[in-house]
Amino acid sequence: MFYGNDGAMKPAQKSARTTLSAADWERAALDLIAERGVQAMAIEPLARRMGITKGSFYWHFASREALLEQALLRWEKHDARNLIASLGKIDQPRDRLISFFRRVGKEKLTHEVYSELCAAAGHPHVEPVLERVANRRMGHLSAAFEEMGMKPELARHQARLIYSVYLGFLQLQRQQQTPSLSSEEFEAYIEHVIDTLIPSAV
Amino acid sequence: MFYGNDGAMKPAQKSARTTLSAADWERAALDLIAERGVQAMAIEPLARRMGITKGSFYWHFASREALLEQALLRWEKHDARNLIASLGKIDQPRDRLISFFRRVGKEKLTHEVYSELCAAAGHPHVEPVLERVANRRMGHLSAAFEEMGMKPELARHQARLIYSVYLGFLQLQRQQQTPSLSSEEFEAYIEHVIDTLIPSAV
DNA sequence: GTATTACCATACGCCGGAGTATGGTTAGCC
DNA sequence: GGCTAACCATACTCCGGCGTATGGTAATAC
Numbered sequence: 105m106f107y108g109n110d111g112a113m114k115p116a117q118k119s120a121r122t123t124l125s126a127a128d129w130e131r132a133a134l135d136l137i138a139e140r141g142v143q144a145m146a147i148e149p150l151a152r153r154m155g156i157t158k159g160s161f162y163w164h165f166a167s168r169e170a171l172l173e174q175a176l177l178r179w180e181k182h183d184a185r186n187l188i189a190s191l192g193k194i195d196q197p198r199d200r201l202i203s204f205f206r207r208v209g210k211e212k213l214t215h216e217v218y219s220e221l222c223a224a225a226g227h228p229h230v231e232p233v234l235e236r237v238a239n240r241r242m243g244h245l246s247a248a249f250e251e252m253g254m255k256p257e258l259a260r261h262q263a264r265l266i267y268s269v270y271l272g273f274l275q276l277q278r279q280q281q282t283p284s285l286s287s288e289e290f291e292a293y294i295e296h297v298i299d300t301l302i303p304s305a306v
Numbered sequence: 307m308f309y310g311n312d313g314a315m316k317p318a319q320k321s322a323r324t325t326l327s328a329a330d331w332e333r334a335a336l337d338l339i340a341e342r343g344v345q346a347m348a349i350e351p352l353a354r355r356m357g358i359t360k361g362s363f364y365w366h367f368a369s370r371e372a373l374l375e376q377a378l379l380r381w382e383k384h385d386a387r388n389l390i391a392s393l394g395k396i397d398q399p400r401d402r403l404i405s406f407f408r409r410v411g412k413e414k415l416t417h418e419v420y421s422e423l424c425a426a427a428g429h430p431h432v433e434p435v436l437e438r439v440a441n442r443r444m445g446h447l448s449a450a451f452e453e454m455g456m457k458p459e460l461a462r463h464q465a466r467l468i469y470s471v472y473l474g475f476l477q478l479q480r481q482q483q484t485p486s487l488s489s490e491e492f493e494a495y496i497e498h499v500i501d502t503l504i505p506s507a508v
Numbered sequence: 509g510t511a512t513t514a515c516c517a518t519a520c521g522c523c524g525g526a527g528t529a530t531g532g533t534t535a536g537c538c
Numbered sequence: 539g540g541c542t543a544a545c546c547a548t549a550c551t552c553c554g555g556c557g558t559a560t561g562g563t564a565a566t567a568c
Contacts (some may be wrong), residue, residue, distance in 0.1 A: 123515055123564095141428070143345065146555060158556090160516050168556070223425045225480040226343070234481050261498040264478075271477040272470025278427040279436050296463040300502070325534090325545055348525060360526090362546050370526070510568095517562075523555090532547075538540095 124156065126164040126174070133175040138216035142224040145172065169229065176233045179217055183237060186211065191244060197251035201266070201302045204245065205294060208273065209285045219274045242267050252303070266301050326358065328366040328376070335377040340418035344426040347374065371431065378435045381419055385439060388416065393446060399453035403468070403504045406447065407496060410475065411487045421476045444469050454505070468503050 132154055136145050147168050151158045165171045190207060194200045208215060218237070224230045242263045249259035276282045283289040334356055338347050349370050353360045367373045392409060396402045410417060420439070426432045444465045451461035478484045485491040 147557095148555060156515095157517055159518075162557075163515060222477055222481075223427070225425070225477070231481060235483060238478070238481065238483055257494075258498070261495050262502075264495065265471065265499055265502065268474025268478065269467065269470045271474035272472065275424055275427070275473040275477065276440070276466075276470065279424075279433060279440065281437060281440055292459075293463050293466065296460070297467055300464075300467065349527095350525060358545095359547055361548075364527075365545060512565100512567075514565085515563085518560090520557105520559080522557085525554100526552085527550105528552105529550080530548085532545105534545085535543090537542085 124154065124160060124164075127178075128154070129161065129164055129171060130175040130178050133171055134179055134217055135213075137175070137220050138213055141220045142172065142227060142230060145175075147171070173229050176221075176229060179214070180233050180237060183214060183218070184240060186214065187241065187244060197248035198302060198304070200248045201245065202298055204266075205270070205298060208270070215274070219278055222271065222274060223278070238267065252305075262301070269297060269301065326356065326362060326366075329380075330356070331363065331366055331373060332377040332380050335373055336381055336419055337415075339377070339422050340415055343422045344374065344429060344432060347377075349373070374431050378423075378431060381416075382435050382439060385416060385420070386442060388413065389443065389446060399450035400504060400506070402450045403447065404500055406468075407472070407500060410472070417476070421480055424473065424476060425480070440469065454507075464503075471499060471503065 129150070132150055133145050136150060136153070145168075147158050147161050151161060161171075165174070191200050191203060194203055221230050221234055225234055242260075245266055246256075246259045246263035249262050250256060254262065273282065283293065331352070334352055335347050338352060338355070347370075349360050349363050353363060363373075367376070393402050393405060396405055423432050423436055427436055444462075447468055448458075448461045448465035451464050452458060456464065475484065485495065
């Protein structure tokens with residue numbers, strides 16, 4: 105529902121319902137993607153939802169493709185900022201790794217979008233984003249493991265492994281096969297994952 | 307390209323190119339799903355690929371939905387048979403678990419279909435299949451861990467964990483972020499996964 | 509106070525897939 | 539050898555999304 109602020113806020117007088125900007129379309133697009141997937145991000149449904157017609161859309165964007173591209177870039181930026189913002193200030197690498205898992209519950213919208221993007225891997229505009237994001241994230245994980253004393257190759261393997269667990273979790277969540285995020289079974293599971301994948305020392 | 311035999315083989319004289327059966331459509335549907343996903347399984351493209359028109363299709367099936375349903379059931383049966391066929395004859399539970407991972411490389415088509423089904427979780431006809439298959443598979447894993455001496459709850463957690471790794475692997479594969487299945491980096495990774503997730507004793 | 513610009517509405521043409529209707533062809537039975 | 543049922547082709551209609559054309563309105567510029 106947010107995904108970044110675009111520099112200069114408008115005069116604040118005409119607060120909301122005057123005219124829409126490209127950024128508004130991008131944000132709405134991400135909302136729709138989070139809810140129903142990228143292939144459901146069609147411009148007419150979007151326009152309906154925004155109480156407007158598509159005549160407007162083609163003023164801001166050349167095509168549906170262009171919107172998708174911009175929206176994904178926006179999401180990617182947001183995610184990258186988010187990553188360092190929430191992990192950068194944690195000193196102990198082990199705590200950073202743990203926090204990576206615990207963060208799945210928060211930042212709901214971001215994860216929902218990511219989950220839907222995963223489902224749309226293969227799409228020409230989605231794939232590169234997915235690749236960059238995964239590499240960025242695995243890079244952080246790998247670095248943390250190295251900080252804990254692992255050899256680079258081992259750290260990379262461990263990062264890939266742990267990231268796979270995360271991806272698998274998202275998948276099970278999409279299939280409604282994951283215990284509710286606030287149950288104790290979930291807590292127990294998370295504990296188990298942390299215990300077996302994040303060593304206390306190396 | 308196979309997915310089960312349908313009882314009585316036709317008289318064997320008129321081997322192939324006489325007329326098509328419902329099973330032929332189902333198999334072709336699964337091929338198409340493996341290649342381009344469930345939402346690409348449209349009946350006209352299917353008909354084109356089979357060198358026929360859709361007039362035929364609606365003789366065998368009531369709707370696209372019906373075809374999808376039947377094709378998925380066929381796949382599910384095939385997968386279930388496959389699971390016990392390749393894991394049932396292995397005595398040591400630890401070997402069964404290891405074989406689960408090593409099997410990802412083989413049975414290519416089956417895994418491709420599964421991967422695409424995962425991408426289409428949320429689809430009303432796909433979801434229940436996905437749920438049953440995941441439960442069936444995790445059940446086997448969990449049982450193997452129990453055989454090794456784990457407490458039931460721990461075994462379930464471990465099974466879920468290991469299955470998540472598998473799902474995450476499929477996802478990374480869809481994003482082309484997995485080392486080629488025959489490289490040594492892949493082998494090293496698999497080794498690593500087995501070492502950290504499959505204890506040699508309990 | 510008129511011209512321009514930014515934003516939006518209406519109405520259209522196109523395309524591809526879902527279904528339906530209807531008629532044609534071939535195989536096997538009696 | 540004619541009938542029937544199984545299988546397939548042709549030719550539609552309907553729908554929803556994309557993109558375009560064109561014209562309208564409100565704010566701002568000058």
